[in-house]
Amino acid sequence: MTEGVQGARLRRAALAVYPAVLAGERLDFLLDRSGLRGSERASLQWLLSGALRESGILQELLQHLLRPGKQDEQILALLQLALFELRHGQRPDFAIVNDWVSASQLVGKSWAKGLINAVLRRYLRERPGLDADAVSASHPDWLLQRLQDAYPTDWPTIVRANLQAAPLWLRVNRRRISRDQYQALLQEQGHASQRCATLPDALILPQSLPVRELPGWEDGWVAVQDGAAQLAAEILAPQAGERILDACAAPGGKTAHLLSLGADDVLALDSAAPRLQRLEVALQRQGLSTQTRVADAAQISSYWDGRPFHAILLDAPCSATGIIRRHPDILHHAPDLPRLCQEQARLLRGVWPALAPGGRLLYATCSLLPEENELLVQDFLHTQADACRVDDPRCGQRLPGQEEMDGFYYALLRKSAAGEAA
Known part of the structure; x- marks a missing residue:
């Protein structure tokens, strides 16, 4: 403080x-x-x-x-x-x-x-x-009403969580240093931290500090990434030799995490060249590299060579209503929800043909609103005959402050193999 x-x-x-x-x-x-x-x-x-x-x-x-x-x-x-x-x-x-x-x-x-x-x-x-x-x-009417409708018993807890400053979550780059070694370095510099039992590379500091004061920052030993965001790569669980698409990759935190976990064939897309440049700089700092391309992920003819991806991460643009405690300016700008939901559905349907039979797709947002999350996924599953949901306890809606993490939504989907019912 x-x-x-x-x-x-x-x-x-x-x-x-x-x-x-x-x-x-x-x-x-x-x-x-x-x-x-x-x-x-x-x-x-x-x-x-x-x-x-x-x-x-x-x-x-x-x-x-x-x-x-x-x-x-x-x-x-x-x-x-x-x-x-x-x-x-x-x-x-x-x-x-x-x-x-x-x-x-x-x-x-x-x-x-x-x-x-x-x-x-x-x-x-x-x-x-x-x-x-x-x-x-504390919250604008448009958001408070939606939270009350979606979470009739939990909305006061969400509001209180949004009014608290978020802790500083770090993801240790296991290709450079172990979590135990990095935690010891923090301790030597007077920064207390705690481990997260469910995330093997995560450390939590109770208060924020300038990143350049973190040991080994310039050498890529560590990245700032909330625990809920770190779940994405853990759930997708990349394997060596798999072809993976990170469909909306910038600013690159999840791309870097996939690579640090052993993914060796990742195509990272973003529709904006400046954002993709930020991703490349972030990867370079951490000693990582991968294929990148400026492209609209839903327009697969602009980047897909016809070889299916074994896994796709779709971290879709959203209202960001789950990360208010970290980005409080979100409270002051009402999103265009119909446009966002249309874009999310367009991206999900657009990338699905590039997924291999038997492959998996992780749909993610940092939103709390059902129309961007569960309702959208249910509609997709209802109309996409070869899609089914994978039961993973880490998926579903996370609320801000839960396990000290941001609010996130995850749905892990699987494409039916040839001749297999969804």
Whole structure:
């Protein structure tokens, strides 16, 4: 946990980035362009991710704390950031208030010092009641309604999980170093970690830290990959000599995992050249390589030579509603669900002809919504005569926070062999 948000440069960056993310820009891209490094960048990410995660709560608080009427947008953003630090920072309250009052000068709004001071001090006086009343506002209506419909008993647990920062999951590159050896290196540097019993290459750190502070990062000893994402390669279980298609491969975490597990004939596709370049850089850092191609996976004539694949990984584009705790900006951009579901079905039906009889396909999303997951797979199985589901206890819907992992969905499908009933 960061100890707080210290320094005018950091607050200036936060006041520039936060409104931009609320307006639709990607948080990770803006963090990269902030110019901050090391602990400053970590503090900025903590502040912005948390404020985005709790933006609904913070806006609800301000409705109670401010008089009705039009308010200055920059001051509203400043107050949200200040309230988040008061709620979760570890610095003294008076220091937080003083620093954010002074921050009004960073946006040329010195006239607002008195307002900011009054709002923050009123919050501190009335905090218990205000905090209790505001939690229900944490998720947008479109998402909250869908969660309540899909998970009538579990939705409060999902909402609470989404409001928590995710731990840092690592996948140790077994081609470079063993998990035990890497865990010992972390311990030597003062980073406590724990193993995951069901994932042989995984380590969990309770708090995030800059990746370049990880031992052996530049040498490819380790990758950042949530436990739920690590399940993909484990479920698909690649074997040497198998021909494997990673249909929507970028940014490459699952491709690298397949290769580290011994896959030696993988074709990695992505429809966007810049994303595929990121994949190639990630593989190179880990000492891995494979065939890559810019292609629409559903248009198999553009990349398929007619030789069937023994296994296909289809990590389909989705609403990403299962990874909100890691990417809280998702709360602020309602997805086009009909378009996404159409694209998911198109990709699944498009790649199926390239799968060998007896072969397996793993359909995956980081979504919690049934229309992108179970309902879509059921519809596919109902209409695809040569497809059946493989019973695997690791498949199905995982909820955020379950075993400290993100929310993911997996369905392992099998194509009937010649003359075999599905």
